[in-house]
Amino acid sequence: MGTGTVVGETEQAVPAYGLSGLGRGVWRLGGVSAELEVRGGKVALGWRDAAGRAVRGVPGCVRREHAGELAPLRAAVRDIEQALAAQAARLEREFLRGRPWAYDAWRERCLDHPLVGTLARRLLWTVDGAACAHTDGALRTLTGERVDAGRAVELWHPLGRDRAEVAAWRTRLERHGITQPFPQAHREVCAAEPAAGHLLREDRFDARARALGWRYTPGDGARGSATRDLTHWGVRAELPIEAVPYAGGRALAPGVPRFHPLGSAGVPPLVVSEVGRDVGLLVDAAGIGNDAAPAGGQDRALWASCAFGELTPAARTRRDVLTRLLPRLAVGDRCRTEGRFLHVSGVRHAYRIHLGSGRVLLPGDRHLPLATAGSRAPQPSWLPHEGDRMLSVVLGTAQLLARDSEITDPTIVAQL
Known part of the structure; x- marks a missing residue:
């Protein structure tokens, strides 16, 4: 991806947050042990008595004799969870950093770091060009060879990789039950294509654009743009935007990304x-299809074209992931992916869940305005990566509708 062996300051500055082992920390409060364990992007707090037996909840002796130490311990849980999210975002930005790590520094500050290591060991890497992942206690290639030394380390990216290799890494991660902190093995490889048929809410677009490193400029009239400077690569990316009337205000219609080489x-x-x-x-994130449907007229037609329109690259990847996950669901035999939808066969109806918006269509293209309560349904034991809220919504909605004869909520029943 790039040249050089620079290790950024952020890797050197990440504290261990009191963790004494990889994702684990133990604090003694009298005869009781408090145990912190990083599980994915969350932190679990458990307790053991003086005999080493696990106990539920905070022991009474801790509440009585160590109450002042409880608040800092709970604060540590929050701090670690926030740090995990921040470090996952930082690692994901490394795709465009363009500079590899020196192996020894990467090993110390990333792979073996008590906090960052819980993320790094769920990712794919290249060491001197050899793709590897941490499985069975060591860095290993697809053929199982250990990788114990090297010079330059980079994040693996599916761009330019053989399809068989990409599929093999996905299978490897699934077999080991590894959920990646962000999409990597399932990362989209995209072209600079138009976001055809999509309209965006301006406030949500601005907020999400800033989070991704873009700068939105509304412009003086109907035309504006968002730009992102990729200075290491000598490129400025520009997304043209046109404002169009919608729901008494305006929405944004994005165009085709442009690239302006700075060299x-x-x-x-x-x-x-x-x-x-x-x-x-x-x-x-910002599509108007995420909003409640307008009452009717042209606004309703625009909303429907977005809520049930063409899939974005992320939604197309979601379709591939769902196809693989369906056999793990108890209702998987009543579901199938096709085109833009997850098709679900219930007792009352056949349903179509849009894979981009999560919106549901009944027969005759009638919209079923479900809330996202279905996202609280049980999830499969393994997901390929964290961070895709819509994947959880679609899975939960499918499980709800596949058992539609068991729905008791009168608001939903009245619409079926």
């Missing part, structure tokens, strides 16, 4: 792919 090196394919992925994420 003579051109635009690397990785930059094109990651910018295209950003555009898809902006559409998914």
Whole structure:
């Protein structure tokens, strides 16, 4: 992806937050032990008595004799969870950092770090070009060979990789039950394509764009733009935007991303792919299809074209993931993916759940305005990565509708 072996200051500055082992910390409060354990992006707090037996809840002796130590312990749980989210976001930004780590420094500050290591060991890496992942207690290639030394380390990206290799890594992660902290093995490889048929809410677009490193400029009239400077690559990405009337105000129609090289090196394919992925994420986060449907007229037609329109790259990846996950669901034999939808066969109806918006269509293209309560339904024992809220919504809604004869909520029943 790049040249050099620079290790950024952020890798050196990450504290261990009191963790004494990889994702684990033990605090003694009298004869009782408090145990913190990082589980994915969350932190579990458990207790053991003086005999080493696990106990539920905070022991009474701790409440009586160590009440002053409880608040800092609970604060540590919150701090670690916030740090995990921040470090996961930082690691994901490394795709566009363009500079590899020196192996020894990466090993110390990333793979073996008590906090960062819980993220790094769920990701794929290349060491001197050899793709590897931490499985069975060591860094290993797809063929199982250990990787114990090297010079330059980079995050693995599916761009330019053989399809068989990508599929093999996905299978490997699934077999080991590894949920990645962000999409990597299932990361979209994108072209600079238009977000056809999608309209965006301006406030949500602005907030999400800033979170992704873009700067939105509304412009003087109907046309504006969002830009992202990728200075290491010598590129500025620009997303043209046109404002259109919608629901008494206006919505934004994004165009095709443009690239402005700041030098003579051109635009690397990785930059094109990651910018295209950003555009898809902006559409998914800010699309008007996320809102309640307008009453009727032209606004209703515009809303429906977005709520049930063409899938973004992230939604197409979601379709692939769902196809793989369905056999793990108790209702999987009543579900199938096709086109833009997850089709669900209930007792009352056959349903179509849009894979981008999570919106549901009944027969005759009648919209079923379900709340996202279905996302609280049990999830499969394994998900390929964290951070896809819509995947959970679609899975939960499918499980709800596949058992539609068991629905008792009168508001939902009245609409079926």
